[in-house]
Amino acid sequence: MKITNFAVKNYQFTLIIFLLVAVVGVLTLFTMPRSEDPTTHPPQYIITVIYPGTSPKDMEEQVVKPIENKIYGLENIEKILTTVEDGVAVIQPKFKYGVDVDNKYQEISTEINALKNSELPKDIYLIKTEKVSSSDVKILQVALVSDNASGKLLRDKADILKTRLEKITNLKDVKYFGMPEQEIRIDMQLDKLAQLKIPLNVVIGSLQSEAADIPGGSINLDSKIFNVKTSGKFKTVDDVANTVIYNANGKIIYLKDVADVSYKDAIADHITRLNGHRCVLVTAGMKDNVNIASVQKEFLPVLDEFSKSLPENIRLVKNFDQANMVSERLGHLGFDFGLAIVLVIITLLPLGFRASLIVMISIPLSLALGLIAMNLLGYSLNQLSIVGLVVALGLLVDDSIVVVENIERWLREGHSRMDAILKGTQQIGIAVVGCTATLVIAFLPLAFLPDMAGEFIRSLPMAVMTSVLASMIVALTLVPFLGSRMLKTHTHGEGNFFLKHLQRFLTWSYARVMPLAL
Template structure:
């Protein structure tokens, strides 16, 4: 390893490199963007089609089928999922994850424009819109303007004022306001006065629309100048609307104010918001990619401070959610864990002596600095997963330095000078260190190349480990030899310091005799190891498996869903019941209630629920600093409180990690006939409810919507000369109102004009009894003489999955049950259920997510395994040595499984990551042992003596590297985080079992399968 000799002899150059790398790392630390979660993009696009008055069957035939056929012609479409309702269709198109979202969005948009341009879709579609799904649009701020006395107009004006100010913050994006009805201009027509003046409805509406125009008159020349001609402008005030001429007799003008009341009003409420039970309007904002969330907070806090100062006394400002606080707490916790880990690592270095420990400790910040610089160069941010990667790397990055320093110190004890010891010690172990690091990097590579959203979500963790480990190799072979040649003490006794001497005595009295006996009984030793491994595999069903764990954030959602057709007031009463229950929980910090819509998006894999009068959602935040068991206890108490509420389904849901999933347990049932599909869904629903461990089972086909059907007697209407369209228009006038244009006041505010009949509050069914239709003569005809009405069940909602009709039934999993076990139980029961011909089921939920997340991992793992084998063969030149090194893997699995079993964690996504990392660490330690045994045999030592001496000499560096890795991971393990604690426990348990078993099993295998070595004729054992 000439590089070490160069660094030792050219110390000025080495010092310059050291300072430059530290400066680069500090610069990256200060400038890298910070956020809570990794960001990723998905090529998924919802297509929203509005075609009012069209039944689901017609929507399916006229709109959805043509769109689906066109989309399937595009390249790399993964799934097409459509939801078809009365007058509304939502087609969700998902492409293969590797596709560029921007390019695919353009393709979908172009295809929709082609469909409309060629007349394939109905010409009178109200709207067709293609949306983009961007996970970056998660709101980092949700604020509330709270008041029980201020009008909605006052709240709206203040909210829009705050919106305008926040939009000036360069790093913020998508600043929006929520939870208030828009102000509008209501033109309440008096039908009796219209009848007295013999004014048909169409004439009045036409007069209003004709007066609200702004047609430029062009320009004229006068002399050398040009003048623009201004004609009558559009409405700018209520008084102008009131003075609209609706009729004239030649001597008298009839104004709109003579037959109608024109004033400001509010549209019908569809979304109500409250904060901690008080009426509120929400303002939210997300952050643009690539910005530091703390810099962003500093900017918007300045805006919020000045905004609060100018609020009227009857409106209070509350910042209900601030992601920067959560990120700050998490980074602060990681910083604490980091310092604890460094302290534990320092304790494990005491056997090396203070000077050697100092050399290794200098390597830690330098490796981290280089790792951060590499992360910054590759475009990653500082988030919870990249930090976990750095903490995991903390226990690994010192391994190379420990091994090199320990070997240099051994040469010093044998009488070499500091420079000679640094060069020879590094050269002797350099190749093994390179091989160890290469194997460790290859162990993490499959995680860095995971496909789909799961790969993007987790990628910053393995990349952080790889970057830091690469840095540690560079530092171990350059900076550490230089520092050792300057700081290590010469002339130290051959047995080292007091701690090291004591450690060697313990090894001689314990490990030495055990190894000697194991070598004397090799087959019994291997049989015991094999029995332990097989026994641990039998424990896997007890441990259980899962994909992504629940979030450890102290917040959750409570949703309430009433039967279809429930109005907003009924839904609001259920939301009030939920709020009363939350007031009794002392650990709750605040809660935001959303009636008629989901809470604005505040979590990366949860999309806001669309407006629905039968739906409400409460976003609950607990006190900061609560651990997962405390959060689960609150959730379980609330679940018990809200179970079996009459007439509504109330669900308390924790956030989940990983890509979006509809529910942990989800079953798709496919079939063509809607009635048969609905009947089959009831059977599957019953099966889900009867399966132990399920909770919140949902079947979207349980209830059907009930509507009021107005049936016009066309013969009577024809005799009176009243068009059916006029009757329909009158019904809309009396119930919802008819938009007749917009008005922009001189102050800039824009309002919709709506023509209605006089009414207060929401219209009720008896409103139809009091409606009158205007005949062409101006006479009024009661609606009940022209039409009848009755309650009818609306057609079933239709859903497509890849152009097949289907329904999805979902369930969540109770605390104390494993999703994998519950899903397996459900699938086994479904396999025994007879399905009619042409009908089938498909498991979705976590099963499908697991297949997507790990489906592309197989080829990557195979390539990685062969790459590791290739590196080992290149290093050792024999397959026997390679086999001996790889034999350590099962021994680490024993401790990993036991650690998960004792701590109660499952084999989750991150636990599997820990297992892969464990393999790399184990192989790394085994390489050191086998390589040194080979060296001793090359120098002429007898087989058994070489095995025992290599085991004892290499036990100290392997013990130290194992303890440093464990010390670095203990804080993560004790955090009790469902995301990264399983990873830490897997590595800790695996390293402990590997330390105890591998140090015996590997030498025994070496004895049974001794590799061929070229013995030197003259040798001295180092």
């Protein structure tokens, strides 16, 4: 084959190219993005609307329906899932797979901005549109555990840790939860309101009329809860307590005269425990196309330093670290790689140590070339691509073994080394290409699976196909080149000690079994 002739006769060029492949392959292994799962970008979005003090019915009529109507007018819309609560609406449009995710995001943002200037209420507190991505999954979860620290202290410490983690550029969406937030609570004294003949709606109206810039909350009155929408500038509890709710004939009534105003923990909507102990959980996600091992090296020192600053009654526990799971899977790949090397040595003993060494060299170079191709195609190291590489380990040695064995056969038949290299490789070159093509075709259906399932699993068949194609290139170029430098001619046609005894054993076995079979 021409490619084999070129590789053998221009050995300096071949050597430099494969040394370069080895170096770039090692660099790629350490620098290419790593994550537990493949990065996917489904055509789904989350539109969050915060409109404090609005009931679910009003939110649906004034906010949700106008937004949904606009989104339904966009092309390729599949469905919209909407959740509405007091003062909050979450709208999740999903488009048909295959649309341009970024362009569709711009279309949604344009429609939302147009609505804000026309149909939507002017005093909406927040409208936020976000893309859905597989990187939204948290890669880190730590717990601040304490059975006796106050809720405020745990919240304060969690907030400090959150601030420090947010300074790490490759982390995103750092949050903490598990302790109820503090809120200003207004407990109305009904007897005083009745005595002063002040209607409850006057109190609510007074709070609404103050110039606040904080989201509203609610007023608890026995078994009823009244939504309050504020747009003023309350800064402290005293500001709220000193709100004038009634002023007639020179008589000023403050909120504190008819209600107890205090800072209290909000009603807990969930409780967090770690091994039965009270805790606050701090979580963080990772940005797209980032090496999780590098990110771990950035946040571990932050966690260690923060842990040392905690009081004795609070301890930091690293509950989940996705980087460890990714490293463990890569460790399994390394073990399988070592096992493949050992099996090659044992299997090729009949052909001699030199032939075994050539195949041993071809394995890491095939993997390196496969990794380079995967990185150039935009794939990351994740649990599926690692599985693909493990599967490929059992396939990528085949081409090199077949080529080396045929060259050795030509050498045992008395041909010169150069003739054995060129003619032996040429003799089975088409068969090697055909075998590789068959393997690639077998994995093509997985690579072309449609929709979300296809995007998620695609890194597995791509890892197999790139590695197998790389092994074919190595078998037809590097293996003949190494054979021309390392293999030697044989003085007898029976081969070495192992091959002679293996052939005798096989001959004896067939002689015993064949009469029974016939």
